[in-house]
Amino acid sequence: MPLLFLKDAYLSTAEALVTGIRADGGILLHQTCFYATSGGQPGDTGFLERANGEKIMIAATVTGDTKAEIVHLPAPGQPMPEIGEQLVLHIDWDRRYKLMRMHTACHLLSVVCPYPITGASVGEEDSRVDFDMSETIDKAEVTAKLMDLVNGNHPISYTWISEAELEANPGIVKSKNVRPPRGQGNIRLVCIGENSSIDSQPCGGTHVSETAEVGQIHIGKIEKKGKENRRFRIRFGPAPE
Known part of the structure; x- marks a missing residue:
């Protein structure tokens, strides 16, 4: 999974494909600009935008089985995307x-x-x-x-x-x-x-x-x-x- 923030910390939006949904509801993407909690720095919040304009609010971002796997955790009650769906990622830039x-x-x-x-x-x-x-x-x-x-x-x-x-x-x-x-x-x-x-x-x-x-x-x-x-x-x- 390319971690886009490693090369450009100012990248606040990006496009990505959904590659998996974990049992806890965590969303996996083929690439991400969301930073995951690590090294004393909190993970990003923001939202994932679907093609129809619907927003999936992300309450936290954490690492998965490895440091290279980024898990986007939706807030309670959010719609869930489909595997293979293309999303536009938006981090909370001010934060x-x-x-x-x-x-x-x-x-x-x-x-x-x-x-x-x-x-x-x-x-x-x-x-x-x-x-x-x-x-x-x-x-x-x-x-x-x-x-x-x-x-x-x-x-x-x-x-x-x-x-x-x-x-x-x-x-x-x-x-x-x-x-x-x-x-x-x-x-x-x-x-x-x-x-x-x-x-x-x-x-x-x-x-x-x-x-x-x-x-x-x-x-x-x-x-x-x-x-x-x-x-x-x-x-x-x-x-x-």
């Missing part, structure tokens, strides 16, 4: 774009705080990244460094490496607990800055194309979660006075 901006902000935070990541969750208004660190750090200072990266308007691009190349360069994986999926041949790197001058790390999520698109963000809170774990809360907008 997706917020998640793209937030996910990119999480990458920038990992640049400002170069510590192993122990957990992350991307949200529409509030995201968190947990770091394996014991140092005390000032949230205003972190916010200022984040906004320097945002305002620098650094380009964001993608490149692919083999699993063997990843094995030879294990330091590019910042997550302490989650490793990039194996068995798919190649692994995508998200590169920030010209020639990855700011950052480069494996990630299958969706991101904006320039850091300025992230917009105004700030660290709302830094929480102590154990002796050597700190949770950073990223929020949109300027820091409150």
